[in-house]
Amino acid sequence: MREAAGGPLALYHTKTESKGSEAVMKKSTLIGTCLLNSGMVTSLKDGENNVGKVFTAEFPSSDYLKWDTDVESSVADHMIKEVGRASNIDVRTFIEDLWDQ
Numbered sequence: 001m002r003e004a005a006g007g008p009l010a011l012y013h014t015k016t017e018s019k020g021s022e023a024v025m026k027k028s029t030l031i032g033t034c035l036l037n038s039g040m041v042t043s044l045k046d047g048e049n050n051v052g053k054v055f056t057a058e059f060p061s062s063d064y065l066k067w068d069t070d071v072e073s074s075v076a077d078h079m080i081k082e083v084g085r086a087s088n089i090d091v092r093t094f095i096e097d098l099w100d101q
Contacts, residue, residue: 024070034083054091
């Protein structure tokens, strides 16, 4: 696994976009970043793809694109810091936790 900028204990913070004055991140990117930080995937793209696969399998009657909305960067940063480098992340539960964000 590649090392995050700032040393081996730094966390990845990626793909935030500016929307007005507030930076945002897609829900799939947020979960993908946490998966990458935990070492469960080797790239952000793999993490985001994993989120899509779990969503499709676990919530077949729901619309992934409607769910995968922007999350304010302050919320995303908080969640990334809270999850940190957890050794196991339950993607299904994480999706549910972000449902109304």
